[in-house]
Amino acid sequence: MRVFFIACVAIFCIQLNAFSQLVIGDKIYQEQISKDFDARCKQLPARLGPIQKKLQNDKSEKAYALKYLYAYMPLSDIGDYSDAFFEGQVNASFNALSQMPWSKQLSPELLRHYVLPIRVNTENLDTARPYCFSQLKDRVKGMSMTDAALEVNHWCHEKVVYKSTDGRTSSPLATIRTAYGRCGEESTLLVAALRAVGIPARQVYTPRWAHSDDNHAWVEMWVDGAWHYTGACEPEAVLDKGWFTGPAKRAMMMHTKVFGRYEGKDEVLESGFGHSRINILSNYAETHVVSIQVVDGMGAPVANAQVDFGLYNYAEFYPLATRITNANGLCSLKTGKGDLMIWVSSNQGWAQVKLDTRQSNELKVTVSQKTHQGLESFEMVPPAELPVSDKGTKEENQRNQVRLSAEDSIRSVYVDAFPTQQLVSNLANQLKVNADSLWRIISRAAGNSDVLFAVLEKHKLHGAIALRLFFSLSEKDLRDANFAVLDEAVQAASQNPQCNGFLIDYVFNPRISLEQLKPFRGLLAKSISKGLQDSCRKNPAYVFQRFRHYAQFDSTQNYYGVLLSPAAVAALKACDLKSFQVFGVALLRTMQIPARIETARLMPQAWVGDKWVDLQPDVSGKESKIKLIVDLAGSDSMYTPAYGIHFSLARLEKGRFKTLDYEGDPVFSKFPASLELPQGTYRLLSSIRSSNGTVKGSLDYFDLNEQVARLKKEVRLFQLTETSKILGKVKVDQLPASVSKQMAAQGLILIWIDPVKEPSRHVLAEMQDLRRRFEDWGAKVLIQFDDKASKSKMDIRKYPDLPANCVYQVDEQLELQKQVLEALGKTASEAYPLMVFMNEQGELSAYSSGYAIGNVERISKTALNELYCKKPVLKP
16 A cells, blocks of 8 residues: 555646656746835835735745746736635645646646646636636546547537627636626637636637638647647637637737747747737738838938837727847838828828738838828728638538537526526516616626626515616626625615616716726725815816826836736726726725716726716826717718728827727717817728628828817718629529518528638627628528538527518528539538528629628628619729
8 A cells, every 4th residue: 555655646746747857847937926026015015015925935836836827917906805715726736737747748848837827717716726626627537638638528518608798708617507608708718618627728819800801810839749729619629720710810800819928930920928929820821021111301221210000990000019129220010911001200290001912011101291181092901811621521520510509508598597587577676776777787688697697686675776776787797796896885875865867877886987897985985084085076087196106117117908906906006097097986985976987998987066076196287178060971881880990090199190099979870970089180090891801991190279269070981892792603493492482572582601610600690780780681681501410509589680681591402502602603611690691683792701800791782783773883
């Protein structure tokens, strides 16, 4: 028995040895970690002093792992999470690596950067690591590293399916509790789950596609000696396969974040305190290095110029990377083969020039003090579409489809256990609140409904206030807000005899921006004297003057951009500027002064008299506002332009144009729209994207100043020249009877989908947004399924706003699809969703394969053009 025990200990030590090299394998790296940890403790002695003392003489692997995390974690994590939390995470990592056989394959670099780190993106941190390990350790037992990685993704698919949500990233456990998430949340969950079983993983992000107005995130894992990719919560039969493989070949940038000091070989796009962002585009697409030289009017090199490599997307030129020129005025970037808009700013002036990377990989840019004024046209062409080879055998893919169906059923059982409408109605009667209103809240809260019920139960006498507070929260807040946060907010609101909807929204609402929701009113009240309250009621901006010393760190200390909660700011007495603004608003709300962060300019404001007033914590003085009227250039367009898709406004700030965030703002729900903006230089961008991804647009530069009391600008509406191009023709008399009987003079829209795959769900979501347009068109939209089994997976309840003129059919033996693809000269392996418009004569147009945002809009425009006898309807 003694020999057996010694042997077991030896095996455990061998397995642990790989992890013991995490920070101490390289003595130089060990010394650097200790140095950086001590420097961090010196900056935050009150918070980190105790843990520094505890680890001072501890030379164990776990001690160095903790030092590593504290040395490089963003300020938000230090402020919002306890020492016990991080110790638990490190213990979970050591436990997993001691049991997983592949730990001995992992280098110190892989462990440091891609296993030990807890944070993936901007999510709230939670205890997903020990939970995932407990669920997965037996499932992956005895598997190869590759098979284990595939199995972890299948487990994630059992828990979560894709659904579009807002931009805040849920924690892994909150995503599991809800059973759905967007790609950023699905990939955060998968990375957390893979790291939980000791498999190095990282989130891959294309910040913007080149060919469509969208972005995407997925996961790479290091298995069996190399990095491989997969769609998160969308397991395929094999690795290096996903619906996004084709789009990725057309990308201009892919990046991933690396925790700690990075010393690898990939191009570093951004490097700062404790982190790097590296360029991994060459893993997916054809790349080359483009070089920019900046010169002045005399041809002399301009050093230290800021160069933005801008990719058109969402009606703006999104900077894929920013470079600073060297003494010779040079900088470079590895990117794809499509158009970029190069923006340069320096003390010598600024300039904007398009670079066609297919024609040249070098560009000389001359900067000038002369500012742009008036109208300029542009065209941006993405990289060409490239073929994609299918991976996995037919048998492997079929087995995988069977698994996916079984996993959908497992998830459905969990979701079906959420409170029913009848149960909610019964509880509403007991709590004396409106049943329909409560159901609207609980149906959105999903797996977090127990928390809301508990709050309502505690505040029975103020159920109407609690319910109104719930309505002030986003769907994502409803599904992950904890009891303490909601309890504090309802308690405060119920004690105010003048409480109304406005006060609930801007005083008692616990959500201010994208910070972690934590109780703050009781804590902040301790810092509020009567003198401070009197001063802030006279001048709300005083709150920022009084606590200005709290904002002692810049964003380099909070590099993930995760906002500190107001409670964390109060505890650390240190934060970045954005967290300081949230803290100031929280203080005002604690004093029951209505306050908010205005969304377009992200400006803190307070309600003074009868209007919102900018507080400007980082700007002295006041800016006068100029009225800007935005109208359409003509009134006969077939579409109403959408902000962030067809047009945008940007303001020149600190040398670059910053797009104002009016997406979803009701100000642009109709035209003309009226805005009040501070003085400055602005740019109105108008554009339209064609089906091949090419964008045509215009840039209108103008100034708002005191000499202009009121200015009018117009959004231009562009014509899509390929709208009516005939791509092929089917014989109408040979169409299946189920299709022929649906034919109308306006034609038909045909869409083939796989209802369990993310691309098809994207299309269904976009169709809901355009419901009125499809219904105004009037003819039928035929949603086609491969077979009855596929059709049965379409849960129409999840898409309540699909157009009423949709018809759901099984394409028997894919007869219709074969006719259409043959007429188009396409193959049967085209990616879903497939979409095509067919007129009454069987002529086909507006064909697309795979998902790209805007495809649904384009096919609806084609159908409307047919309705109006193919007359040009979009103004040039």
